Amino acid sequence: xxxxxxxxxxxxxxxxxxxxxxxxxxxxxxxxxxxxxxxxxxxxxxxxxxxxxxxxxxxxxxxxxxxxxxxxxxxxxxxxxxxxxxxxxxxxxxxxxxxxxxxxxxxxxxxxxxxxxxxxxxxxxxxxxxxxxxxxxxxxxxxxxxxxxxxxxxxxxxxxxxxxxxxxxxxxxxxxxxxxxxxxxxxxxxxxxxxxxxxxxxxxxxxxxxxxxxxxxxxxxxxxxxxxxxxxxxxxxxxxxxxxxxxxxxxxxxxxxxxxxxxxxxxxxxxxxxxxxxxxxxxxxxxxxxxxxxxxxxxxxxxxxxxxxxxxxxxxxxxxxxxxxxxxxxxxx
Amino acid sequence: xxxxxxxxxxxxxxxxxxxxxxxxxxxxxxxxxxxxxxxxxxxxxxxxxxxxxxxxxxxxxxxxxxxxxxxxxxxxxxxxxxxxxxxxxxxxxxxxxxxxxxxxxxxxxxxxxxxxxxxxxxxxxxxxxxxxxxxxxxxxxxxxxxxxxxxxxxxxxxxxxxxx
Numbered sequence: 001x002x003x004x005x006x007x008x009x010x011x012x013x014x015x016x017x018x019x020x021x022x023x024x025x026x027x028x029x030x031x032x033x034x035x036x037x038x039x040x041x042x043x044x045x046x047x048x049x050x051x052x053x054x055x056x057x058x059x060x061x062x063x064x065x066x067x068x069x070x071x072x073x074x075x076x077x078x079x080x081x082x083x084x085x086x087x088x089x090x091x092x093x094x095x096x097x098x099x100x101x102x103x104x105x106x107x108x109x110x111x112x113x114x115x116x117x118x119x120x121x122x123x124x125x126x127x128x129x130x131x132x133x134x135x136x137x138x139x140x141x142x143x144x145x146x147x148x149x150x151x152x153x154x155x156x157x158x159x160x161x162x163x164x165x166x167x168x169x170x171x172x173x174x175x176x177x178x179x180x181x182x183x184x185x186x187x188x189x190x191x192x193x194x195x196x197x198x199x200x201x202x203x204x205x206x207x208x209x210x211x212x213x214x215x216x217x218x219x220x221x222x223x224x225x226x227x228x229x230x231x232x233x234x235x236x237x238x239x240x241x242x243x244x245x246x247x248x249x250x251x252x253x254x255x256x257x258x259x260x261x262x263x264x265x266x267x268x269x270x271x272x273x274x275x276x277x278x279x280x281x282x283x284x285x286x287x288x289x290x291x292x293x294x295x296x297x298x299x300x301x302x303x304x305x306x307x308x309x310x311x312x313x314x315x316x317x318x319x320x321x322x323x324x325x326x327x328x329x330x331x332x333x
Numbered sequence: 334x335x336x337x338x339x340x341x342x343x344x345x346x347x348x349x350x351x352x353x354x355x356x357x358x359x360x361x362x363x364x365x366x367x368x369x370x371x372x373x374x375x376x377x378x379x380x381x382x383x384x385x386x387x388x389x390x391x392x393x394x395x396x397x398x399x400x401x402x403x404x405x406x407x408x409x410x411x412x413x414x415x416x417x418x419x420x421x422x423x424x425x426x427x428x429x430x431x432x433x434x435x436x437x438x439x440x441x442x443x444x445x446x447x448x449x450x451x452x453x454x455x456x457x458x459x460x461x462x463x464x465x466x467x468x469x470x471x472x473x474x475x476x477x478x479x480x481x482x483x484x485x486x487x488x489x490x491x492x493x494x495x496x497x
């Protein structure tokens with residue numbers, strides 16, 4: 001693919017890619033003797049700017065948020081269609097919506113969980129809640145909010161907030177990608193939906209939550225439609241696995257199920273699913289000029305945030321290096 | 334009308350040929366150099382030390398324009414643009430000159446664009462690994478082969494094919 005629109009953004013991003021944390025840096029951070037040392041190593045990298053804004057020596061969340069914020073600002077600046085950034089920012093909006101809805105419906109104060117990274121600033125969203133005016137949100141999300149409020153009147157179940165808003169998030173993401181007519185973005189989101197649906201399916205099947213619950217948690221717009229999962233709900237896991245042999249995520253399911261049957265946890269499958277999505281984002285390495293390298297960079301930056309968080313939490317709780325290393329995902333270089 | 338064509342048609346066709354050669358090859362170079370320039374700016378924004386390297390890449394798609402002008406020059410030389418008076422050409426000689434110019438115009442146009450793409454991708458190589466500039470240049474320079482072949486074809490046709 002060669003898209004002239006992406007000449008400048010891609011070459012500029014290629015330079016930034018060289019400044020990502022490489023595996024040697026990550027290794028050094030894992031081997032560091034304590035959390036302060038990790039911050040010191042980060043200080044030698046691109047993170048130095050954000051580190052100066054830390055309020056205390058272990059305030060790594062500020063560093064991560066600042067860096068993510070800057071990355072999205074950069075994306076908005078260089079993308080030929082800046083509105084595409086919203087597809088990736090939506091998860092922060094949804095997260096904030098969940099927190100605020102739970103706060104207002106359950107009368108709790110969870111403000112410390114809010115993250116001011118989304119398309120709508122936290123302050124504006126609070127105002128929306130105060131004035132009960134949600135018109136600034138995407139129509140799909142407005143419909144979702146109504147559904148939540150209606151269902152809450154009948155039976156107050158906080159889980160519904162998560163289920164409905166997650167569904168709204170992926171529906172909206174898919175709609176935005178469809179509107180952009182960008183094949184890669186659509187496939188990327190479809191694959192994410194597949195991985196979420198497979199996980200939901202296995203969880204529902206494992207704990208026997210029933211067909212109605214499955215229908216509620218499944219997301220639309222995946223490569224497999226919702227009936228597919230419902231059909232296999234009463235069949236063995238093996239036949240579900242075998243039916244997927246033609247799909248490119250077959251190995252994720254096959255390997256994940258193998259470990260599930262042994263240890264009865266989906267941890268391995270979740271890691272494989274994350275890697276699968278990350279590998280799709282890595283396609284950016286092989287596309288000369290298109291949106292792929294930019295999405296790849298964005299994912300790499302978010303991945304770095306995860307890496308730093310895992311290492312910092314591990315160091316602050318004196319977790320052995322091997323366990324930290326196991327938890328780390330592949331670094332995008 | 335027929336009289337006019339018989340008297341001037343040869344010269345008109347010859348000028349048309351040189352215009353095709355200079356115009357199309359130059360047009361291609363404009364696109365190619367522009368495209369590489371945009372890509373190079375991306376690199377230099379984040380790392381100004383790569384200016385010289387990316388400039389080399391940007392210059393590559395520019396050669397087609399020069400080749401096109403060269404062929405144009407030969408045509409003008411042949412028909413006496415630089416002399417005291419224009420040489421009078423038969424219609425057949427005019428057609429020969431026109432066709433001799435087409436390889437340079439056509440191949441110059443397309444090869445400059447595609448060389449621009451290869452050079453822009455070369456800028457992405459420089460962005461990630463500045464020390465690998467030469468590899469990016471080789472990829473882009475491969476396209477040059479065909480521009481040179483077209484130049485050769487046009488030149489041979491004009492030099493040996495048109496006897497005035």
